[in-house]
Amino acid sequence: MHRREFLLSTALAAQAAEPPKVGIIGLGLRAGAHLDALRQLGDAQVVALSDLDSARMAKANQGLPAPAATYTDYRELIRDRNVQVVVIITPGYLHHQMTLEALRAGKDVLVEKPLANTYAQALDIQREARRTGRIVAVGMQRRYFRNDAEYQQVVDSGALGPVRLITYWDFRGDWNPSTWQYTDPATGRRTSWRWLKKTAGSSELEYSIHSLAMVTNMVKAPLQRLAASGGVVHYAGRETRDVSAIIVDFASGARLNYSFSCFAPGGGSGCIVIGDEATLRREQGRLMLYPRAGKPRPAGIDASLLPGEDPEVLMYREFFRSVRQRTPSVLAPEAALEPSKIAYGAELSITENRIVTAQDFA
Ligand SMILES: NC(=O)c1ccc[n+]([C@@H]2O[C@H](COP(=O)([O-])OP(=O)(O)OC[C@H]3O[C@@H](n4cnc5c(N)ncnc54)[C@H](O)[C@@H]3O)[C@@H](O)[C@H]2O)c1
Secondary structure, X not given: OOHHHHHHHHHHHHHHHOOOEEEEEOOOOOHHHHHHHHHHHOOOEEEEEEOOOHHHHHHHHHOOOOOOEEEOOHHHHHHOOOOOEEEEOOOHHHHHHHHHHHHHOOOEEEEEOOOXXXXXXXXXXXXXXXXXOOOEEEEOHHHHOHHHHHHHHHHHHOOOOOEEEEEEEEEOOOOOOOOOEEEOOOOOOEEEHHHOHHHHOOHHHHHHHHHHHHHHHHHOOOEEEEEEEEEOOOOOOOOOOOXXXXXXXXXXXXXXXXEEEOOOOOOEEEEEEEEOOEEEEEEOOEEEEEEOOOOOEEOOOOHHHOOOOOHHXXXXXXXXXXXXXXXXXXXXXXXXXXXXXXXXXXXXXHHHOOOEEXXXXX
């Protein structure tokens, strides 16, 4: 090995052994869970913070073992040479721009869901991550929820046979009422960023994406055809749908019936998976199998294979492992893309009043 290569590999090894230096952009409601996870993990150093609101930066700084640099302009955080990893927890419409800028500055990135507000932007991020060779993870921490892991385990065991139909419902009240208010530069009007299409994309992209990811992880086949219906029927002044129904056919022959409402406090969420051999559903907290022949029985989960820590802690643990070992994250843009296609497809189907197919994503 030449001396220069030796010095470079020694420097990289030393960097890999040190706690990653993290800069966080966006210190709203969700940032609390990130800061908590980083505190619990104790394996990273938060060295920089950015938010438009300096009081939020000051508050976050109070909880850190050593004060981080603070920047009202996120570009300064990205330029900060001390920052190795950029964590983006801002509203969805900023994810594309901020992620690309961080990648181009040579940083690894953990960006909250959704990956981006449009399919074209999501592909851009995927391309840029490959081109720069940086690690990108999307904050889809439900991969580490016990509920989702239990369903996944049973489906992967083959106990249901080929999956034919999944029915999923998410009925709830509106979420995060104290959400950040976006000011429209054209009108000066202030609105919750979750209520506007240009800032949130859609309710399905902003909220349902977690449930849609659970479904696509179980199905493991691309979207083939989608039809959706929905609109705003309850909240005055809202653009993002408060009710929708989506039907998806996947290339494997599996189908999804998804139903959403955010004016249904107490409505609850649930999932039933129907295969050729059996039906899987949760009843009184327990996952139950209803075989085509024979009696219903508990699904027989191997608890030793289930996630055993806070989802966010597990998410960061895996992300930092990828950063250290320079291996792709399990939450890479590719993993976020398939469920995002359902949300983008629902928007297309409803606004253009048509059936969406795989061609729309070719
Ligand atoms: N994975 C999950 O379960 C989960 C849960 C909630 C939210 N989220 C995601 O986290 C992100 C943030 O959601 P939230 O609930 O914290 O929103 P929020 O409205 O509470 O906070 C958004 C923050 O971003 C800041 N911000 C806005 N523009 C900025 C800019 N240009 N530079 C720096 N900061 C800026 C705001 O000042 C505010 O502090 C969204 O992408 C959301 O989808 C994920």
